[in-house]
Amino acid sequence: MALNKQLESLTDEELIKEFQDNNTLEAYEILVKRYKDPLMNFVFRFVGDRDVCTDIVQDTMIKFYLNKDSYRSFAKFSTWIYTIAGNLAKNELKRRRRRTIFSLNNDDEEKSIQVEDKSFFAPDRAADSEIKGEIIQKALMKVKPVYREVVILRDIQGLSYEEIAEVSGLSIGTVKSRINRGRTHLQKLLEKIYRE
Amino acid sequence: MENKYYNDNEAKFSKLISELKNLSRIKAPDDFEFKLMLKIRNKEFEERLYKNNQFSPVKFFTPAAVVAAVAVILFFVLPAPKSESENPLMMEPKPIEKTNNAVNNQAAFNGFNKMGNNKGNQKQTRSSAGESLEDYRVVVRPNDVVLREKSDVPVNSDKTINLDEYISGHTKSSQTLKRGDLVSTDNADFDFNGFLVREEPDQKTIQRYRAIIDSINKAKAKEDSLRRKSSKLKEP
Structure with missing residues (x-):
């Protein structure tokens, strides 16, 4: 208990060092506790499916557990874990796209979206902010993944340009231009949806 | 300068950014850690993760096998395209026409024709059927049978020109101003057999x-x- 309290006061980098050096499972658990929600939020906004997102974050944590030694202390732990989660989320999107291509009824997804659309403005729906949130999520899913990822990291997760550059493996200039393009596209989509 | 540009853009998208920031936060399910630790303790993940990373020959050769199978199917199932042209080595040889003889005979024939009919007139007279004697040629078959066949000489008889006269400028008639054709005037496919040598008797x-x-x-x-x-x- 005392160890736990002591560990909780440590930074992410110190915790992973502890986990790497002494294989302290408590340090790992504290890191999982710290990052499960931000990663869930990031992956959900990127993939748009809650069940899949839970699986991806679980896999991220397992990967972190298995590959703890591949982390290098010069990098920030947050960027490292976001990179793992981002890669797994991208793989999931690729797998889905492949499944859609080989699927005989390609327009299933489209149909389900249409059904959801009708329920957006039902009178018995919850608060206005919830409806807005669903609209934004729908618009986000229409933005290209390369732009979507950086917009989520910047505007939803609140990462700095430098951190995003590290997570995505891009230069800061590219990150900025992609964020700009992603925002422009998202704004256009939202304007269109609001008009409808 | 660059920062200012992007800061300006942030101001432009301020409404969108605030909407994105105010989005409800998705939280992990309550049993997230429990399930995760269970997986780690039971080492459920190992098999799955190692399976994904391990080299599998089946997975590696699947695309190549599919391509090979498709190629075999296409080769055996699809009918081979029928070639219209016969193999020239297997063809029955055609009797050789003595074309040179034919051309020479024709020249002699023409000379005789001119001499016998109109001495001064260079133009060919036409028979009652409307065909010139130049439309025919004498063909000597390999079995020494001499035939008169319809000529396919690639020169329009109305437009033939005597090159010697044309070059020396002896021909003064207005006809010589016309342009002569060596092969043909229309787009018909004629093989150019060469120049015809007019033999004066x-x-x-x-x-x-x-x-x-x-x-x-x-x-x-x-x-x-x-x-x-x-x-x-x-x-x-």
Whole structure:
């Protein structure tokens, strides 16, 4: 208990060092506790499916557990874990796209979206902010993944340009231009949806 | 400067950014850690993760096998395209036409024709059927049978030109101003067989044939005068 309290006061980098050096499972658990929600939020906004997102974050944590030694202390732990989660989320999107291509009824997804659309403005729906949130999520899913990822990291997760550059493996200039393009596209989509 | 540009953009998208920031936060399910630790303790993940990372020959060769299978199916199932053209090595050889002979014979034939009909006129006379003698040629078959066949000489007889005269400028008629065609005027497919050499018959032959023609003409004239005389005598 005392160890736990002591560990909780440590930074992410110190915790992973502890986990790497002494294989302290408590340090790992504290890191999982710290990052499960931000990663869930990031992956959900990127993939748009809650069940899949839970699986991806679980896999991220397992990967972190298995590959703890591949982390290098010069990098920030947050960027490292976001990179793992981002890669797994991208793989999931690729797998889905492949499944859609080989699927005989390609327009299933489209149909389900249409059904959801009708329920957006039902009178018995919850608060206005919830409806807005669903609209934004729908618009986000229409933005290209390369732009979507950086917009989520910047505007939803609140990462700095430098951190995003590290997570995505891009230069800061590219990150900025992609964020700009992603925002422009998202704004256009939202304007269109609001008009409808 | 660059920062300012992007900061300006952030101001432009301020409404969108605030909407994104105010989105409800998605939280992990309550049993997230429990399930995760369970997986780690039971080492459920290992098999799955190692399976994904391990090299599998089946996975590696699947695309190549699919391509090979498709190629085999296409090779055996699809019918082979029928070639319209016969193998030239297997074809029955055609009898060789003595084209050179034919062309030479034709030239002689033309010379004779000109001499016999209109001496001064360079133009070819046409038969009652509307065909020129130049439309025919003499063909010597391999079995020594001589035939007269319709000529497919790739030169329009109306537009043929005598190159020697044309170059020397001896021909003064307006016809020479016309442009002659060596092969054809229309778009018909003609093979160019080469230049046709006009062979002028020798003077002796001409004189001999002239003498024959003159004697025939004289005989005809005599015959006519005798007929006229006999008819006059028969008249009462």
